[in-house]
Amino acid sequence: MKNSFSLKAGVLSLTAFGVILLSANAGGFAFAADSLPAGFKAGALAPEPSADMIEAGKRVYFTKCVWCHGVDGAGDGPGADRLWPRPRNFNQGTFKIRHTASGELPLFDAKKPVEGQNDLFATVTHGLPGSAMPPWEGILTEEQRLQVLSFVTTQLVKDRKFTDTKSESQTVLQLAELAPIAASEESLKKGAELIVEKKCIECHGVEGRGDGNAFNLKDDWGFSIQPANWHKCWNFRGSRQDPYNVKNIFRTFSTGVNGTPMPSFADNTTVEERWHIANFVNSLCERDVEGKPLPIDPQADKPKINFVVPSGKVEGEISADPENELWTKRARRYIAMGGQITHKPRNFVNRIDDLWVKSLYNETHVVFMFQWDDRTKSVAEGKLPWAPTSVNVEVKEQDPKTGEEGSIAAHQNNYTVYNDAVAMETAIKWKELPAPIKPRYLFGSNEQFPMDIVKWEADGSLRAFKGTGWDKDFEQRFDYEENIKLLFSEWKNGRWTVIIQRPLGDKKEQDYDSDTFFEMGQYIPTVFFAWDGHNGDAGRKMAVSAFYYTFLEPPTPQEAYIYPVAIAAGVVLLEGWILTRRSNKRKTKGLSR
Amino acid sequence: MKAIMSLGALIGVAGLLLLSGMIVGIIPSDTVRLIEGYMPVQVIAELILFVAGFTGISYMMSSMGMAFPRFWQGISCWAFVLLYLKFRVYPPIPFSVRAMYGTVSLVAVFMWVSANEEDWQKFKQPIMNVLDAKTGGNRLLRYAYLIILPILIGGFSYNAMVPKSEEPIELRTVHPAPPASTKVHGKTYTLQTSQNPYRVNPEGKYDQEYSNANIVEQGMGRLMKPNANPWDKDAQGYLKYVREGGEIFYQNCHFCHGDNLNGRGLHAFAFNPIPANFTDPGTIAQLQETFIFWRVSKGGIGLPNEGFPWASVMPPWEQHLTVDEIWKVVMFEYWHTGYYPRTWD
Known part of the structure; x- marks a missing residue:
């Protein structure tokens, strides 16, 4: 009876009437199966995996997983204390990515490695983007992944039992049968209203950057946790290699994320409403100037990186208003940021993982606009106990174990607040570096070939520094500060926008020995730094980028219009020659015959 | 047909x-x-x-x-x-x-x-x-x-x-020539004669044969040998030190080199050149253990002048780890990838 009903529903949902019929049907589901939320159906618990599978899985676990998840699966392996979010504690059977109703165990069947029907298998296969859990596809075989899950679900999940029909049930979201609603303007409008009505913005923030009630949230184990930033869909758990797919958002919204404050909305929204919300959330994810999804690097599972930051030529003054057409039409570059873990104090848990940079230049100045997401506006409350310019500070790092005072987990959202900040570092005289000396663009090569650093901080200061070597403290350049200018800075709904202007630098007018000369058409080595004050970032505890190149786009030369025309004319002549030759040949052939 | x-x-x-x-x-x-x-x-x-x-x-x-x-x-x-x-x-x-x-x-x-x-x-x-x-x-x-x-x-x-901007190409020497000796924490180690002090059998004797017999199995998944679990409470000698090396690895190195030592760590996406992939047969499998000891101790900044990439941000780990910790983490890398270090003869 039930089967035939679902079959009908499936067929109906495939018809062109889609939207309306589907939502009506989904409502019907809820009635038919009594208390089941819309879009869900009752499922059966999978049989227990064989003893062989469990034993084989133990071997996989103690080779690969134990390092973070710990001997007893309590998420307390040696790696755990320097990770945030922390590795999963398996003991309670609480798992994030599921097709099952809120609070239920995820789908897992050791004999069925099918996409969409085996949640734990999918999590191990694809990893959890935005966390330290990597995809194990291509590293462990399908069999090995099922084995290790057999071990984890039977031996390490201790408080619940995957096969206990008395205490466990499976109510499964029928994601394959629910056709998404097109992301029309109307749908997005409804979604935008719904995220207010359903109070999504209370945690996720008015613009969805996770900046709402970001501070007091804790997971089931008492560790602080942050709401997702909807603008970085590649960091959504369960989104690997397909971050712009609304189905992932729909699933998370329908099932909730167990163990976190994110509830399931299945009981108080219709299926249709959930699609509107998913569409709207998806529409917020970063896109390019034309509104197309960003290309995703399939290996890193983040937006693809271009290491050249082009700066566009402008006549006259460069606007200080980020809404000015000059800025809004300018393409931006994605700058990937990692934690600075080479010098003490090290930053294992960097909360800023990317920046967006735009640049313009005119005859005298070059201007950079930095935009980055930061859930909290931080202006220093405490005084830094060491000089912010110094490196290799002897600070006590986060060595204590979780639970002890001073551990990373205890520190989250509990640091002394310092300034949010951003800085860029450009090389000086890099072209003149004699061959045996290697350029060291992170912090400078040596006294003769230093780096030119300009740093803005949230207290409104704009300072210049000189970096003279890997292990050297930065030197502040008080005499240079009058040359650099802060054009704009604002924190709004979880995003900083900062515009900084600096001279192009010129051998005649500027002190070329300590400034970068921004020469047109040259690749100027550039590194970016960023600090999140609420993460305790200060001094060298910061996020760093790789080595990028600032490139001042030269105007198109005259020759570019002349030579191609000449070449085309040459081709016409060549064609004429070939044709004449061919016809002459044919004529002589004809004559001789 | x-x-x-x-x-x-x-x-x-x-x-x-x-x-x-x-x-x-x-x-x-x-x-x-x-x-x-x-x-x-x-x-x-x-x-x-x-x-x-x-x-x-x-x-x-x-x-x-x-x-x-x-x-x-x-x-x-x-x-x-x-x-x-x-x-x-x-x-x-x-x-x-x-x-x-x-x-x-x-x-x-x-x-x-x-x-x-x-x-x-x-x-x-x-x-x-x-x-x-x-x-x-x-x-x-x-x-x-x-x-x-x-x-x-x-x-x-x-x-x-038309003027265009394309990323300049950077060179990378995979294995620069090592020095004859290296000084770490005040002690000089001759690369040709030094041995990993933790590559020992349960009796405490240097025993490469014993350690080679207990590394993970080559082949898909690279799993440990069934009876060689470093997490075994009774593990002594080589296996015990492998576990200690792993603990150091997962507190310091995996951020870049990755949970599976394949150079795909949490922060790796932000860096260029990407961190070394130890599971690649062209990296640690081609090198002697003392070579790795030297590279780990001295980092990117310690590369000889002819060695590239200049852009490496591999720190000189002697600034963060003790000599013992470095030896253990090197041994763990060989254990986890299932490669034998090359010998000098």
């Missing part, structure tokens, strides 16, 4: 549809995924399948009386190889390398179409027809070429002359 050929044709058509669907985006682009580690073999196998498919298609078409002219066969085969290299292979190959492969395959196509005089005539025929322009269609085509070719070539040269 016919059965084989029709099977080939079927494979060819299915493969082409699948590939073009994946590239255009009608079919999810990860339907047939290139699997890391097997990629070169996979690419060659795919190309062989496609060649078989083309043979089948061409045979079927000619047996159905719709023979595909040799000229177009050659052109489309070459175009296919170019498109395959551009759209299928990941990570993308730079244009200069693709141009080289393109030239090689062009030569191959030429050799194929000019294998004998008859084939060559057949191949040449369409070109000559257009040049001679005896029919109306060919005349039209000839005028079209007359106009389109100069425009195209002019356009290309304009494109080449």
Whole structure:
């Protein structure tokens, strides 16, 4: 009876009437199966995996997983204390990515490695983007992944039992049968209203950057946790290699994320409403100037990186208003940021993982606009106990174990607040570096070939520094500060926008020995730094980028219009020659015959 | 014969549809995924399948009386190889390398179409027809070429002359020559004679044979030997130190070098050049243990002058770890990847 009903529903949902019929049907589901939320159906618990599978899985676990998840699966392996979010504690059977109703165990069947029907298998296969859990596809075989899950679900999940029909049930979201609603303007409008009505913005923030009630949230184990930033869909758990797919958002919204404050909305929204919300959330994810999804690097599972930051030529003054057409039409570059873990104090848990940079230049100045997401506006409350310019500070790092005072987990959202900040570092005289000396663009090569650093901080200061070597403290350049200018800075709904202007630098007018000369058409080595004050970032505890190149786009030369025309004319002549030759040949052939 | 050929044709058509669907985006682009580690073999196998498919298609078409002219066969085969290299292979190959492969395959196509005089005539025929322009269609085509070719070539040269910004290419020396000795935490270690003090059997004697017998098994997954679990409470000697090395690795190194030591750590996406992949047979498997000890201790900044990349942010770990910790973490890297360190003899 039930089967035939679902079959009908499936067929109906495939018809062109889609939207309306589907939502009506989904409502019907809820009635038919009594208390089941819309879009869900009752499922059966999978049989227990064989003893062989469990034993084989133990071997996989103690080779690969134990390092973070710990001997007893309590998420307390040696790696755990320097990770945030922390590795999963398996003991309670609480798992994030599921097709099952809120609070239920995820789908897992050791004999069925099918996409969409085996949640734990999918999590191990694809990893959890935005966390330290990597995809194990291509590293462990399908069999090995099922084995290790057999071990984890039977031996390490201790408080619940995957096969206990008395205490466990499976109510499964029928994601394959629910056709998404097109992301029309109307749908997005409804979604935008719904995220207010359903109070999504209370945690996720008015613009969805996770900046709402970001501070007091804790997971089931008492560790602080942050709401997702909807603008970085590649960091959504369960989104690997397909971050712009609304189905992932729909699933998370329908099932909730167990163990976190994110509830399931299945009981108080219709299926249709959930699609509107998913569409709207998806529409917020970063896109390019034309509104197309960003290309995703399939290996890193983040937006693809271009290491050249082009700066566009402008006549006259460069606007200080980020809404000015000059800025809004300018393409931006994605700058990937990692934690600075080479010098003490090290930053294992960097909360800023990317920046967006735009640049313009005119005859005298070059201007950079930095935009980055930061859930909290931080202006220093405490005084830094060491000089912010110094490196290799002897600070006590986060060595204590979780639970002890001073551990990373205890520190989250509990640091002394310092300034949010951003800085860029450009090389000086890099072209003149004699061959045996290697350029060291992170912090400078040596006294003769230093780096030119300009740093803005949230207290409104704009300072210049000189970096003279890997292990050297930065030197502040008080005499240079009058040359650099802060054009704009604002924190709004979880995003900083900062515009900084600096001279192009010129051998005649500027002190070329300590400034970068921004020469047109040259690749100027550039590194970016960023600090999140609420993460305790200060001094060298910061996020760093790789080595990028600032490139001042030269105007198109005259020759570019002349030579191609000449070449085309040459081709016409060549064609004429070939044709004449061919016809002459044919004529002589004809004559001789 | 016919059965084989029709099977080939079927494979060819299915493969082409699948590939073009994946590239255009009608079919999810990860339907047939290139699997890391097997990629070169996979690419060659795919190309062989496609060649078989083309043979089948061409045979079927000619047996159905719709023979595909040799000229177009050659052109489309070459175009296919170019498109395959551009759209299928990941990570993308730079244009200069693709141009080289393109030239090689062009030569191959030429050799194929000019294998004998008859084939060559057949191949040449369409070109000559257009040049001679005896029919109306060919005349039209000839005028079209007359106009389109100069425009195209002019356009290309304009494109080449407009200023563009492309990432400068950075060099990387994989294994720089090591020094004779290195000084770490005040003690000098001669690379040729130093030994890992933790590569010991349960009795505490240096025992490379014992440690080599207890590393993870090569093969898919690289799992530990069933009776060699470093997490065993009773583990002594080598295995105990492997666990201690792993603890250091997962507190310091995995952020870049990755949970599976494949250079895909949490922060790796932000860095260029990407961190070293220890599971690659070209890295630690090619080197002596003391070489790794030197590299870990001295980091990117300690690379000799001729060694690249200059952009490495590998820290000199002597600033963060003790000598003992470095030896243990080096040993863990060999254990976890299932490689033996090379010896000096």
